Amino acid sequence: MSKPTIDFYFDFSSPYGYLAAQRIDEIAEKHGREAVWRPHLIGAAFKTTGSRPLRDIPMKWEYAKVDAARAARLLGVPITMPPRFPFLSVAASRAYYWTFDHDPAAAKVLAKALYRAAFGEGRDISTVGSVVAIAGEIGQDSDALADAFETPAIKERLRDEVDAALDRGVYGSPFVFVGDEPFWGFDHLDLVDRWLETGGW
Amino acid sequence: MSKPTIDFYFDFSSPYGYLAAQRIDEIAEKHGREAVWRPHLIGAAFKTTGSRPLRDIPMKWEYAKVDAARAARLLGVPITMPPRFPFLSVAASRAYYWTFDHDPAAAKVLAKALYRAAFGEGRDISTVGSVVAIAGEIGQDSDALADAFETPAIKERLRDEVDAALDRGVYGSPFVFVGDEPFWGFDHLDLVDRWLETGGW
Numbered sequence: 413m414s415k416p417t418i419d420f421y422f423d424f425s426s427p428y429g430y431l432a433a434q435r436i437d438e439i440a441e442k443h444g445r446e447a448v449w450r451p452h453l454i455g456a457a458f459k460t461t462g463s464r465p466l467r468d469i470p471m472k473w474e475y476a477k478v479d480a481a482r483a484a485r486l487l488g489v490p491i492t493m494p495p496r497f498p499f500l501s502v503a504a505s506r507a508y509y510w511t512f513d514h515d516p517a518a519a520k521v522l523a524k525a526l527y528r529a530a531f532g533e534g535r536d537i538s539t540v541g542s543v544v545a546i547a548g549e550i551g552q553d554s555d556a557l558a559d560a561f562e563t564p565a566i567k568e569r570l571r572d573e574v575d576a577a578l579d580r581g582v583y584g585s586p587f588v589f590v591g592d593e594p595f596w597g598f599d600h601l602d603l604v605d606r607w608l609e610t611g612g613w
Numbered sequence: 614m615s616k617p618t619i620d621f622y623f624d625f626s627s628p629y630g631y632l633a634a635q636r637i638d639e640i641a642e643k644h645g646r647e648a649v650w651r652p653h654l655i656g657a658a659f660k661t662t663g664s665r666p667l668r669d670i671p672m673k674w675e676y677a678k679v680d681a682a683r684a685a686r687l688l689g690v691p692i693t694m695p696p697r698f699p700f701l702s703v704a705a706s707r708a709y710y711w712t713f714d715h716d717p718a719a720a721k722v723l724a725k726a727l728y729r730a731a732f733g734e735g736r737d738i739s740t741v742g743s744v745v746a747i748a749g750e751i752g753q754d755s756d757a758l759a760d761a762f763e764t765p766a767i768k769e770r771l772r773d774e775v776d777a778a779l780d781r782g783v784y785g786s787p788f789v790f791v792g793d794e795p796f797w798g799f800d801h802l803d804l805v806d807r808w809l810e811t812g813g814w
């Protein structure tokens with residue numbers, strides 16, 4: 413059996429993306445794979461689907477708070493909401509792809525640090541300054557990253573990724589593809605595991 | 614430990630409600646309980662949340678077709694879409710509560726027959742005539758049901774249930790409560806099972 417790619421789409425401002433980020437690598441590794449992390453901007457998809465941020469829909473938001481906290485307790489990870497929510501995830505996503513193009517493993521380390529800061533510690537990660545600071549805290553070259561933010565290339569890179577995600581039908585966070593098979597939502601990770609185990613059904 | 618009630622909210626026009634209906638009783642029985650089936654009208658919640666039917670959002674609809682078919686294959690049940698979708702589920706829901714008030718067990722049998730007709734066989738269940746016919750096919754008193762449809766009480770009964778569901782925060786289908794703990798979505802049934810097993814966490 414060929415080994416399909418595992419693409420993990422998420423928005424840095426998504427609590428369910430944060431939760432999925434705690435599990436996706438373990439699931440991939442269990443099956444001898446590596447997940448490719450692909451931050452996107454859920455707001456771009458909202459323009460297409462007409463959806464709004466969870467927080468703007470009181471009934472859904474009330475439920476999501478209960479549900480996400482319950483999932484976090486089961487995973488044994490902290491979850492908190494950053495002071496501003498939803499927040500802009502453009503800077504975090506740009507930093508991710510710029511880092512990825514130099515060192516994919518370092519990009520994943522950065523992504524985990526950003527998510528931990530936002531939803532583990534409730535810190536603001538919406539500004540270039542905060543993202544650069546977090547890269548520095550984990551020993552990455554924050555000066556080079558800060559310089560990269562001054563170039564148009566870092567913007568174009570993310571725009572292309574966001575467009576590609578939309579073309580692929582990614583309208584939420586998290587969204588996982590195993591080869592061409594799509595799985596939406598944190599709650600689908602067990603199904604992703606099963607799909608990898610069985611090769612599909 | 615006291616035994617919390619298990620309330621299973623669903624809309625007769627919801628494919629994910631149909632899928633959940635295949636599992637909920639088995640999960641409840643595993644823990645020595647019985648689930649109370651409570652049809653509601655998702656359209657009423659949509660007015661509050663601003664959501665629209667899946668079919669009106671092409672990206673979500675494309676995914677939902679793949680996802681629901683995949684879940685049905687895993688469950689080993691047929692799934693097909695009725696000729697008109699989404700369809701009005703008012704008649705089916707009214708018939709359910711009228712039957713429930715006379716014989717709760719018979720109401721569940723009727724609900725299963727209606728879901729099987731709609732999503733198992735692709736039949737129209739949107740009219741009073743079709744609902745009454747299906748009640749007759751499974752040996753229920755279709756004449757009495759047809760007469761009941763002429764009374765205002767059958768309308769009020771459903772309206773009260775729909776209002777109560779909204780008050781409880783039910784904005785989707787399926788939606789399960791174990792006591793006061795809410796679980797939204799077909800994909801949460803494993804979590805419902807685990808919650809019942811552990812008493813919560």
